Amino acid sequence: MTLVTTPTGVSLNYDTFGDPDAPPLLLIQGLGAHMLGWHADFCRLIADAGFHVVRFDNRDVGLSQKFPQGGYTLADMANDAASLLTALEIPAAHIVGQSMGGMIAQQLTLDHPTQVLSLALIYTAPNAGFLVGRDLVDERTQRPRARDQDEAIALYLDNEAACASPGYPQDIDWLRELGGQTYRRDYDPDGIVRQMEALDNSPDRAPHLHRITVPTTIVHGDGDQLIDSGASQAMHELIPDSTLTIHHGMGHELPRPLWPQIVTQIRDNTARGRA
Template sequence: MTMRAAANGIDIAYETFGSPAGRPLLLIMGLGAQLIHWDEELCRLLAEQGHHVVRFDNRDAGLSTHFHDAGVPQAGAPTPYFLDDMADDAAGLMDAFGWPAAHVVGASMGGMIAQALAIRHPERVLTLTSIMSTPGPESAPPTAEALAVLTATPPADRDGVLEQALRTWSVIGSPGYELDRERIIAMAGTAYDRCFDPAGTARQLAAIMASGGRTELLAQVSVPTLVLHGEGDPLVPVAGGRATAAAIPGARLVTYPGMGHDLPRALWPDIVTEITKLTSS
């Protein structure tokens, strides 16, 4: 069941899995993605390992507050918010739960937000897991083909969105694993029906670009850190994961051959094991 909480001056939609007595685990999703993109089965696998799992919609995504009045970002115009503001959203959501601190997992842009959270609110982060992310756009620029699908004009109708989703994941998905066309179409349809806001995604992208890099600041992070990355990722190449791990003292880097810019189902058991080892140590 989707619930809402007031946090950092906005409303945030979230869902929970597992016992409230479990280890608090906050999942932060990426650009334009919604909480449903943390697959429910993956969330349950994490909950079975003793975590109280929370997945949520970032601002400008899903059922959380959208900044419609800001419109589509224009070149040279002020950015309505930054990744730091999105990190403060996460901290505010933790306040709403009464969590003094949590184990934090972020994927792609969510990894950037998780990094910013560990920098801005170190006392709120028990462990940090950064997945297919980077300390800054300059650390791992996308391939030309991946950039093209990322910045493609959004379709105007539902069928077009489903077709575009297939094109996108055929480019940025995991080359070492079979493309699950049915799952991609089903997820894209559910996401479209739940919320379709291309301008919101554009505002999130503007926040990424306007926020700059975090490499120097990540040297301050002292919590146990895990970095997971696909060796076949064309959108955030594996250099981004290596740069993240190099920037955070003591970080452990795990890379997966054949994994692209997604989380292949076949890797879920290993990913859950890696996260659980970190949160239970």
């Protein structure tokens, strides 16, 4: 893991998988999620499909720079992603974003189109109106802070229960490990609140999605309790020539049995760009 200061002066923590000479692919995380939430095995699977994978901590989470004053929007977070690519001397990359990371990915593509080769949007939305689990998110941000690692892991598992897939077993062992890792790396619930404010203060992207011309694939699950899968249908209708896949039984997570199919969807979408 490496810390880099972008041309815009923001310090971002990142790591990579795969051949540095392979086509670059940037993974963008969701609300309050450390980059470790992109499972290392999932990252390796994408790398094995022929990509140089970059994952990073968004601002206000993990080991990246904190913004205690808040006041930023998803456009600022999209600028972070664009500036990270510049700092890494990557002129353009394939972009994959999940949840709020998918919202950032949309904004990145709209604001920095020359830096995006293709776009994969995973259980995300064009605006906050599709957040059917908003009460669950708000309740999560209002809980008392954990006093130690055991409490932090218990809270993490409880939060992730809302993301569970009705058709697939949740990987509780990994989530328990991840909860401990994120606590030890950086435990800062206030950063999640500021990221949520950024989401709320960002304008609706729907009126602008017709301007996205890069190959786009959209993936959602019909068991998502946090973001209505109708959001993906709406984006599919707005983004020209996009593809849409609704996975039966998938919630607001990436179940391991679906990884090969999802990676194939991402890879095939990048190939549309090369063609």
